[in-house]
């Protein structure tokens with residue numbers, strides 16, 4: 001029987017996390033779904049949670065396993081799961097010597113990195129999953145604590161949510177840049193939260209937005225803009 005290796009498709013804000021391996025030499029520089037070997041007697045979900053805490057410092061919840069199990073070699077095989085970062089998780093970053101780079105990839109960017117062969121059969125399902133996610137809404141706050149509270153609340157309510165630091169057009173210093181919360185929650189859920197936390201909805205791109213436009217400057221209103229409730 002082959003040893004099971006489990007990889008995580010960590011999905012957030014319409015993108016999936018890819019990790020670049022540092023070892024062994026034949027895999028170094030190539031990209032994978034972070035994870036590792038399931039230990040004897042260990043549940044695969046527990047193995048994923050353990051590996052992601054060790055390698056990236058994040059707590060994750062397994063949503064579901066992707067279709068198929070792919071042989072890695074004569075001795076190992078790869079299964080992959082869709083997971084979400086849970087709790088008050090830190091931003092994932094390489095914590096041990098397994099990876100030296102991380103990238104968040106949208107559904108049209110999956111072929112921009114050189115995936116290890118066994119990971120490739122999972123990419124079509126991952127792309128479908130990313131495309132099927134609800135529109136990503138963006139709420140903006142000048143106070144980091146407000147943004148963090150809103151993220152906590154949305155996650156408690158079962159939505160995907162995370163904070164990104166926004167840069168204002170034409171500015172590159174670190175002062176006064178607002179904090180954007182990106183979430184798949186519906187507008188109604190977010191409206192109440194922006195009212196309570198002195199933020200505003202970046203309403204214009206909510207309707208057709210299918211993923212965060214990384215790095216795009218925010219169109220800031222001159223004063224808080226509220227979406228009116230009837």
Ligand SMILES: Nc1nc2c([nH]c(=O)n2[C@H]2C[C@H](O)[C@@H](COP(=O)(O)OP(=O)(O)OP(=O)(O)O)O2)c(=O)[nH]1
Pocket residue numbers: 005006007024027032033034035036037038051072076078116117118119
């Ligand atoms: N983690 C992971 N490994 C993969 C993937 N695709 C793939 O071919 N592999 C290979 C690379 C490695 O040879 C093997 C997994 O080993 P690993 O080094 O990640 O596992 P581990 O952390 O439990 O290993 P170790 O402590 O015993 O070194 O499977 C993938 O998507 N994720």
